[in-house]
Amino acid sequence: MPFASLGLSSALLHAVDARGYEQPTAIQQAAIPAILRGTDLLALASTGSGKTAAFALPLLQQLQDRPQQLPRPTHALVLVPTRDLAIQVGDSMRELARQLERPVKLAAVYGGVSINPQMMALRGGADVVVATPGRLLDLVQHNALKLADLKVLVLDEADRLLEAGFADELQRVLALLPARRQTLLFSATYPATVQGLAQAVLNEPLRLEMPGGTQTPAAIEQRAVQVDAARRTPLLRHLLEQQGWSRVLVFVASKYATEHVAQKLRAGGIAAAAFHGDLSQGARSHVLADFKAGRLAVVVATDVAARGLDIAGLPVVVNYDLPRSPQDHVHRIGRTGRAGQAGLAVSFVSATTEAHFRLIEKRQGQRVPREVVAGFEPTEAAAPPAGNGGIKGKRKSKKDKLREAAARDGSH
Structure with missing residues (x-):
């Protein structure tokens, strides 16, 4: 039409x-x-x-x-x-x-x-x-x-x-x-x-x-990379170099993290800037103008950038820190794949955030296969998914717990 x-x-x-x-x-x-x-x-x-x-x-x-x-x-x-x-x-x-x-x-x-x-x-x-x-x-x-x-x-x-x-x-x-x-x-x-x-x-x-109105837009490909939390910044630098991403919007959890990660990227020769609510409006506008013009390869932002930013043709969004809620996840990754264009959203998942990412997957009705990047294999193991109270017959009864407590008290 x-x-x-x-x-x-x-x-x-x-x-x-x-x-x-x-x-x-x-x-x-x-x-x-x-x-x-x-x-x-x-x-x-x-x-x-x-x-x-x-x-x-x-x-x-x-x-x-x-x-x-x-x-x-x-x-x-x-x-x-x-x-x-x-x-x-x-x-x-x-x-x-x-x-x-x-x-x-x-x-x-x-x-x-x-x-x-x-x-x-x-x-x-x-x-x-x-x-x-x-x-x-x-x-x-x-x-x-x-x-x-x-x-x-x-x-x-x-x-x-x-x-x-x-x-x-x-x-x-x-x-x-x-x-x-x-x-x-x-x-x-x-x-x-x-x-x-x-x-x-x-x-x-x-x-x-609209189709997918309250879900993740279908034009967005999602990837989940397992990595230890301490190695996320080196992994981000590696992906920027190996994947050839022209512009990337990286989401972190705090204003301090925007400055810290952006500084680490600049130290590695990557044009990066922080974007958060404490910046003046002039500074925020300047960062966005440089990003849209291609003078910046990476903007590291808090969730202040998850709403309202329309950056035409933004190819990649990275969840360096996972969002607090599934709704925030929808808005974050919605910065890419706009107006029907293809987009990529990459989430870093550590052992401590695996359970939270499973909740995001459940709410968005989409399972994202886990990946491991060579040289960045995680050393920490995530807890297994919570079940319905354990295996039948293996869970201790209330009487068993009372007996154990009494035995401990008697040994002191």
């Missing part, structure tokens, strides 16, 4: 061509006509499925179809969980809006930077605001933004918005919005918290669940 069949204007079709989109993705085919009809939407789609354009294109068309007003009332609010995602969504929408006859004013607002330039940018209003919840509330408190005329709310990465630190702010934002509006909820996973949010904010929504 071509984009021309989705009901988009000729200007937006030119914008699609300019971005190099050849055919709409599955989520775009299903979502764009529904959004143009004014329908509420519950969309479950994996990362890299093209969901930003799925809501951006119909939002931009809605703006072209309504009378122009000054100051500009905010037509659409896009709530996102991170500043990196706010910047990315804002940039994508600006690119798509360049071909439109009527200019669209879009503001991307987020924390971690001074609020004053964002307040200045909102003077005269904005057609679309892409925001993190905390900064949005700050701007409303400063009377820099009014939401009384809002027509469309987009909750992007809804599962992450409901994680610790976001849920309360999200409820405060929702209380500011008009009850009559179109609401679009996008999520890669669908835990009970998101189900509750969907029931609370959506009105007779169209539910779209």
